[in-house]
Amino acid sequence: MTFLNYVKEKQEWFNYELEAIVNEFNSPKRLKESMLYSIKAGGKRLRPILMMAAYEAFRPIDKKVVHPAAALEMVHTYSLIHDDLPAMDNDDFRRGKPTNHKKFDDATAILAGDGLLAGAFHVITTSNFLHAEEKVYLVRELAQASGPEGMVAGQMLDLEGEKKSLSLQEMDQIHLLKTGELIRFAIRAGAYLGGAIPPQIEAIDEYATCLGLIFQIQDDVLDVIGNEEKLGKPIGSDEQSEKSTYPKILGLDETIKKKEWYMEKAALALKTAKVNHEILYDFIDYLGNRDY
Amino acid sequence: MTFLNYVKEKQEWFNYELEAIVNEFNSPKRLKESMLYSIKAGGKRLRPILMMAAYEAFRPIDKKVVHPAAALEMVHTYSLIHDDLPAMDNDDFRRGKPTNHKKFDDATAILAGDGLLAGAFHVITTSNFLHAEEKVYLVRELAQASGPEGMVAGQMLDLEGEKKSLSLQEMDQIHLLKTGELIRFAIRAGAYLGGAIPPQIEAIDEYATCLGLIFQIQDDVLDVIGNEEKLGKPIGSDEQSEKSTYPKILGLDETIKKKEWYMEKAALALKTAKVNHEILYDFIDYLGNRDY
Numbered sequence: 001m002t003f004l005n006y007v008k009e010k011q012e013w014f015n016y017e018l019e020a021i022v023n024e025f026n027s028p029k030r031l032k033e034s035m036l037y038s039i040k041a042g043g044k045r046l047r048p049i050l051m052m053a054a055y056e057a058f059r060p061i062d063k064k065v066v067h068p069a070a071a072l073e074m075v076h077t078y079s080l081i082h083d084d085l086p087a088m089d090n091d092d093f094r095r096g097k098p099t100n101h102k103k104f105d106d107a108t109a110i111l112a113g114d115g116l117l118a119g120a121f122h123v124i125t126t127s128n129f130l131h132a133e134e135k136v137y138l139v140r141e142l143a144q145a146s147g148p149e150g151m152v153a154g155q156m157l158d159l160e161g162e163k164k165s166l167s168l169q170e171m172d173q174i175h176l177l178k179t180g181e182l183i184r185f186a187i188r189a190g191a192y193l194g195g196a197i198p199p200q201i202e203a204i205d206e207y208a209t210c211l212g213l214i215f216q217i218q219d220d221v222l223d224v225i226g227n228e229e230k231l232g233k234p235i236g237s238d239e240q241s242e243k244s245t246y247p248k249i250l251g252l253d254e255t256i257k258k259k260e261w262y263m264e265k266a267a268l269a270l271k272t273a274k275v276n277h278e279i280l281y282d283f284i285d286y287l288g289n290r291d292y
Numbered sequence: 293m294t295f296l297n298y299v300k301e302k303q304e305w306f307n308y309e310l311e312a313i314v315n316e317f318n319s320p321k322r323l324k325e326s327m328l329y330s331i332k333a334g335g336k337r338l339r340p341i342l343m344m345a346a347y348e349a350f351r352p353i354d355k356k357v358v359h360p361a362a363a364l365e366m367v368h369t370y371s372l373i374h375d376d377l378p379a380m381d382n383d384d385f386r387r388g389k390p391t392n393h394k395k396f397d398d399a400t401a402i403l404a405g406d407g408l409l410a411g412a413f414h415v416i417t418t419s420n421f422l423h424a425e426e427k428v429y430l431v432r433e434l435a436q437a438s439g440p441e442g443m444v445a446g447q448m449l450d451l452e453g454e455k456k457s458l459s460l461q462e463m464d465q466i467h468l469l470k471t472g473e474l475i476r477f478a479i480r481a482g483a484y485l486g487g488a489i490p491p492q493i494e495a496i497d498e499y500a501t502c503l504g505l506i507f508q509i510q511d512d513v514l515d516v517i518g519n520e521e522k523l524g525k526p527i528g529s530d531e532q533s534e535k536s537t538y539p540k541i542l543g544l545d546e547t548i549k550k551k552e553w554y555m556e557k558a559a560l561a562l563k564t565a566k567v568n569h570e571i572l573y574d575f576i577d578y579l580g581n582r583d584y
Contacts, residue, residue, distance in 0.1 A: 025439075025440045025441055026441050027440040027441055027444075027445050027448070028445050028448045028449050028452070030448060030452065031440060031444065031445060031448040032440070035440065078406075082402055082403075082406060085379075085402065087377075087379075087397075087398030087399045087402060088399050088402065105379070106379035107379045107380050107451055108448070108451075110374055110377065110379060110380065110402070111444050111447055111448050111451075113406075114370075114374060114405075114406075114409065114444050115439055115440030115444040115445075116440070117406065117409055117410060118409060118435050118438050118439030118440065118442075118444065119435065119439045119440045121413050121431050121432075121434075121435040121439075122432065122435035122436055122439055124431075125428050125431045125432035125435065126432060132424040132425050132427075132428045133424050135424075135427075135428045135431070136417050136424045136427045136428060139413050139416075139417045139427075139431050140413075140414060140417035140418060142413075143410050143411065143413040143414035143417065144414055146410050147317075147407055147410030147411045147413075147414055148317045148319040148323060148324070148327065148407030148408070148410065148411045149317055149318050149319055150410075152319075152323065152403050152406050152407040152410065153319050153320050153323060153407075155403055156319070156320045156322060156323040156400070156403050157320050159399055159400075159403075160320070160322065
């Protein structure tokens with residue numbers, strides 16, 4: 001199976017399961033509609049698919065990974081809803097559709113985000129496919145990755161950084177927290193659930209960290225040289241804002257070199273971990289060379 | 293020891309532990325300050341103390357209850373921060389101090405709330421005093437009580453209800469979800485951790501449900517006949533708003549009778565459960581007849 005077929009197959013399976021899970025919440029109509037609106041808005045489902053791929057590196061795919069992957073995507077979706085709010089990034093559109101607060105209102109969007117965040121931990125702890133130790137591992141790691149030492153910390157630093165020019169180190173730190181932590185969780189938790197032993201999880205963790213940075217660097221690159229039609233959003237917006245980006249600090253050539261260096265490092269990390277799952281190697285290329 | 297001394301002693305112990313727990317988060321300075329600001333803003337610590345009292349009905353108090361109680365207060369605090377936002381209730385003051393978004397800004401307040409919510413689940417799952425089964429129970433029940441079928445559902449219904457006149461049943465439903473669920477969690481989780489068996493937990497659950505309604509009814513009563521100085525806020529604000537309240541629907545006399553009926557029902561539930569912990573009986577009086 002080609003890599004893109006693999007992704008497509010996993011997306012379809014996961015979308016079906018995710019919608020069913022969120023649909024099960026017995027919530028007031030408007031709250032449920034608001035949560036489902038953003039859950040159904042799509043996206044690449046990168047994090048859940050990475051979790052499944054890491055799982056498959058150690059064990060054939062089964063239902064065990066469904067609830068953790070759904071919880072992860074719920075947390076990612078909550079963060080997008082809150083990030084788009086007028087008080088934060090103030091975005092009216094995401095993936096070509098009105099953002100949650102534009103479709104509903106600010107209050108509903110805040111509550112939909114809160115509901116998805118708390119709901120994610122409910123989904124993990126009520127799963128029939130996980131035993132108690134696994135649930136504790138997943139809640140602890142997901143709360144760590146998404147909470148005040150993880151993604152939320154990254155969002156705080158990102159907001160503060162908008163007004164000043166950042167060093168390369170400061171920018172790496174923001175991305176490692178804001179997007180990197182959930183990507184690390186995806187891969188670590190997938191490997192853990194698949195039965196990886198601790199040294200294997202630590203080795204695959206370096207791969208995950210590189211992948212998060214590759215993803216972000218390519219985001220910055222596409223804002224300079226991307227195709228607006230493929231991206232579905234205007235390019236050059238970073239240039240106009242005061243936001244620090246890799247191309248602004250390093251120049252475009254050095255930024256691309258940096259990305260390629262992380263791509264090599266990610267592949268080496270997999271090799272060192274003796275993880276021979278082709279799909280994980282393919283992800284390096286996919287994220288590093290994507291054009292949308 | 294008198295009831296008020298009991299409450300004061302527990303408050304002091306708990307405040308010390310809670311601040312230490314939140315202070316341990318390795319978060320960006322501004323995020324940490326914002327979380328600690330609302331955590332330190334005080335309040336009666338009603339929910340954690342109810343949890344401790346329910347625990348003590350079955351076993352002498354010890355450190356086992358500290359992290360669950362802290363997580364509960366973190367969730368309660370996050371809900372106040374988000375509730376006060378301009379997009380929600382738009383309150384500038386709480387307990388005589390500027391609300392979180394007035395002291396910091398809207399974006400920081402959103403993130404502080406998000407951080408406290410995710411952080412609460414981290415506090416439970418990293419506790420050294422709980423085994424895996426207890427952690428799963430606590431995360432599941434807290435996520436249920438605070439999430440899209442619990443407190444967040446209540447907040448959604450509350451917002452929608454502001455614009456129309458509600459039936460008694462609709463108003464009960466909002467309060468059961470918005471404030472009742474966390475109070476139920478406090479008491480159920482305390483009894484569970486203390487070693488109560490399932491039928492005891494179910495019996496004490498009725499006490500908890502009554503307590504939540506007593507709390508809310510007295511809130512409405514105080515807005516009509518309270519002492520502004522003792523309350524620390526102006527009275528009569530419900531009368532001026534379109535908000536549905538018990539006195540508006542039932543009249544003041546019937547409202548007070550309803551409260552007394554729940555107070556008797558709560559005491560009977562304790563008796564039926566054969567829970568002979570005096571402090572739990574005292575709480576009925578305390579919440580039903582409080583003047584602040």
